[in-house]
Amino acid sequence: MDLTGKEIAILVLRLLFGLVYSVYCMVETLVLTLIPRSYRRKDIRGNVTLVTGGGSGIxxxxxxxxxxxxxxxxxxxxxxxxxxxxxxxxxxxxxxCRAYTVDLCNRHAIYAAATKLKQEVGKVDILVNNAGIVTGKKLLDSPDESIIKTFEVNILSHFWTTKAFLADMMARNKGHIVTIASMAGKIPCNRLVDYCSSKFAAVGFDESLRLELQVEGKTGIKTTVVCPVFISTGMFEGMTSKIFPVLKPEYVADETVDGILLNTPIVYLPLSAKINVFLGLLLPQKVLYYLSEAVGLTHMMDTFVGRKKTK
Structure with a gap:
């Protein structure tokens, strides 16, 4: 489509403004990092906060x-x-605190529990989609049922919980939706095809939802996606890593809660994990594979046993 001189001029002006705005945003980010967190945290007293997978771990x-x-x-x-x-x-x-026993693989159970929650507690202000599972097997060794369940818990449940509470948030233009994803949603890992796929989907869910809310003008609804490396909760028991630290649950929980209180869009844990994301965007695939081999990333799941089942 041919543009008129006026349209070209407007486009150039908008691009120039975009550059100026980018500089402003970078300076703003730098200034905010210098201000102590205690001065920037929002008040959530009285906020109804739902945490899925709240029965253990983080x-x-x-x-x-x-x-x-x-x-x-x-x-x-x-x-x-x-x-x-x-x-x-x-x-x-x-x-x-109130507890509801809910099977997150069943969307009808989620919707029913959501209705009951609204009646007995109130409308949800903060939704934390935290529940997650892992199979830890090669694709051909993963039973179909395990793959389906991984997606039902790790990402599909996010759709059902968010649909259950988002309308109320939009009516008030107030709320916060938190997605506990993983660095496995940014970096592929061997023997985690189903898990990585579900976490890549979780990252995409957060980014797309954030954009959709902005387009709708619902800027009062915040979203946060949390991408930690492996956490010592037992979920990845037996996994070995030469490059990624195994994070303490307390640290992940503290940083996640702060991410909510500070309205942080993306929380990388540790912060140095950002480097891996940048390398993934910049380096050729052959180089990435070589580096993964060199640091043992391709074999860290070889000794995986997972969380021991309790009776």
């Missing part, structure tokens, strides 16, 4: 930490015993 830790900030916490987990233990710990620490 889900439980986030429930405790969010409740300590004054949030009214709700935990959804298929593990009823773990859910109740989370409630016990939150209440013992002086917080408010």
């Amino acid at each position: 889900g439980r830790l986030m429930c405790i930490k969010l409740a300590a900030r004054g949030a009214i916490v709700v935990t959804w987990d298929v593990n009823e015993e773990g859910n109740l233990e989370t409630v016990r710990q939150v209440v013992a620490a002086g917080g408010q």
